Amino acid sequence: METGKRRAAGRPRGFDPDAALERALLVFWEHGYEGASLATLTEAMGISTTSMYATFGNKEELFRKALERYTEGPSAYVARALEEPTAFDVATAIIAGTIRTTTRPAGPHGCLGVQGALATGDAGRGARDLLVDWRDDGYSTLRDRFGQAVDDGDLPPEADPAVLARYLTALAYGIAVQAASGVDRAELQEMADAALRAWPLT
Amino acid sequence: METGKRRAAGRPRGFDPDAALERALLVFWEHGYEGASLATLTEAMGISTTSMYATFGNKEELFRKALERYTEGPSAYVARALEEPTAFDVATAIIAGTIRTTTRPAGPHGCLGVQGALATGDAGRGARDLLVDWRDDGYSTLRDRFGQAVDDGDLPPEADPAVLARYLTALAYGIAVQAASGVDRAELQEMADAALRAWPLT
DNA sequence: CACGTTCCGCATCGATCGATACAAAAACGG
DNA sequence: CCGTTTTTGTATCGATCGATGCGGAACGTG
Numbered sequence: 001m002e003t004g005k006r007r008a009a010g011r012p013r014g015f016d017p018d019a020a021l022e023r024a025l026l027v028f029w030e031h032g033y034e035g036a037s038l039a040t041l042t043e044a045m046g047i048s049t050t051s052m053y054a055t056f057g058n059k060e061e062l063f064r065k066a067l068e069r070y071t072e073g074p075s076a077y078v079a080r081a082l083e084e085p086t087a088f089d090v091a092t093a094i095i096a097g098t099i100r101t102t103t104r105p106a107g108p109h110g111c112l113g114v115q116g117a118l119a120t121g122d123a124g125r126g127a128r129d130l131l132v133d134w135r136d137d138g139y140s141t142l143r144d145r146f147g148q149a150v151d152d153g154d155l156p157p158e159a160d161p162a163v164l165a166r167y168l169t170a171l172a173y174g175i176a177v178q179a180a181s182g183v184d185r186a187e188l189q190e191m192a193d194a195a196l197r198a199w200p201l202t
Numbered sequence: 203m204e205t206g207k208r209r210a211a212g213r214p215r216g217f218d219p220d221a222a223l224e225r226a227l228l229v230f231w232e233h234g235y236e237g238a239s240l241a242t243l244t245e246a247m248g249i250s251t252t253s254m255y256a257t258f259g260n261k262e263e264l265f266r267k268a269l270e271r272y273t274e275g276p277s278a279y280v281a282r283a284l285e286e287p288t289a290f291d292v293a294t295a296i297i298a299g300t301i302r303t304t305t306r307p308a309g310p311h312g313c314l315g316v317q318g319a320l321a322t323g324d325a326g327r328g329a330r331d332l333l334v335d336w337r338d339d340g341y342s343t344l345r346d347r348f349g350q351a352v353d354d355g356d357l358p359p360e361a362d363p364a365v366l367a368r369y370l371t372a373l374a375y376g377i378a379v380q381a382a383s384g385v386d387r388a389e390l391q392e393m394a395d396a397a398l399r400a401w402p403l404t
Numbered sequence: 405c406a407c408g409t410t411c412c413g414c415a416t417c418g419a420t421c422g423a424t425a426c427a428a429a430a431a432c433g434g
Numbered sequence: 435c436c437g438t439t440t441t442t443g444t445a446t447c448g449a450t451c452g453a454t455g456c457g458g459a460a461c462g463t464g
Contacts, residue, residue: 009438009439009440010438010440010441011439011441011442012440012441013440013442014442047442048444050441050442051441051442051443054441054442
């Protein structure tokens with residue numbers, strides 16, 4: 001069975017799936033899962049509902065793929081931050097990235113992982129659970145990174161990685177909520193600078 | 203014109219509006235504005251859609267009244283906290299109240315003012331704007347309270363009331379998001395204790 | 405008991421929700 | 435040029451959305 005990139009038989013697609021997914025991501029980001037209707041999504045994507053279902057499955061699958069794209073795109077600063085040499089640098093990079101991403105001048109304000117589906121009805125339960133897992137993954141990864149910092153002697157032995165990770169995620173989510181409310185980027189950065197002056201918490 | 207509490211003519215109501223509003227509040231709190239359908243709301247309230255519209259106006263008005271009830275009920279700890287004697291006591295009371303309210307064992311987790319309508323479609327724009335104002339009011343009141351603390355000498359002269367208020371609201375919103383994700387009350391309190399050990403930020 | 409007033413149960417409204425059926429259109433290998 | 439495969443355009447599905455119309459039921463008053 002040939003699995004090369006040779007063009008498959010049949011009529012070729014008339015649109016770029018990546019570009020369409022990017023548009024869908026922006027709609028979900030701005031309006032949330034429940035607030036983004038199929039009509040709004042497909043209009044922004046420039047395709048018909050038929051093409052959307054054929055390419056992405058259904059609304060929930062589209063959201064799942066948009067979240068993946070978000071993680072590897074606008075939210076990629078998280079993975080990069082984890083590779084910073086010290087726990088303080090990690091924390092600084094996480095917060096700086098959060099502020100930058102949640103207050104982009106030409107883009108939705110806030111964080112998809114927070115406002116995408118925080119409280120929903122039955123129809124949005126799948127998306128809500130998906131984001132709960134997404135946030136939990138971020139917390140766990142951060143906690144493990146701070147645990148490593150304790151082992152390395154970068155953080156003092158009495159530092160609690162779980163507490164530090166909860167604190168930093170809480171700060172990031174709080175920034176995301178305020179960004180969604182329209183709070184200015186400079187004001188958030190000034191607040192974050194003050195908060196990180198007390199790092200690490202004991 | 204008599205404005206006494208004398209019973210008005212006509213058939214009396216077959217339900218308690220306060221009790222019905224309390225039920226509606228819980229539904230909005232758990233599912234958000236868009237996730238709470240009229241069918242879900244009226245079923246929880248125990249009344250028909252006709253009675254709901256006659257008594258509360260429409261869905262958005264019902265949400266507005268539920269938010270008022272939330273402010274004077276579950277969220278009343280904010281007003282009480284502002285009367286604490288010192289800025290540190292205010293901050294401690296705000297965070298303690300946030301944790302308690304967002305993790306009630308027999309009630310929705312999270313904060314209505316955050317998850318009620320953080321990102322919405324066109325239909326939820328009214329509720330969203332309402333919550334933006336609600337959060338902004340909370341911030342402004344807190345900032346003024348910390349400004350008073352500076353004037354009183356309770357906080358050092360170099361303390362920035364705006365930064366402190368942004369920080370505390372961010373922490374509270376971050377706690378609310380984590381509570382909505384199912385994070386345990388004790389874990390949040392442990393994190394908050396560590397955060398407040400660094401109070402006031404400089 | 406009749407009347408005016410208010411509330412409630414039932415049916416239903418047009419609009420929109422997410423999701424599909426169907427056939428024409430556009431590519432391939434033969 | 436033909437048969438196969440995949441995509442696209444149109445039209446539409448049943449369900450649910452928020453919101454109302456209407457007539458009878460339940461009260462106070464005369």
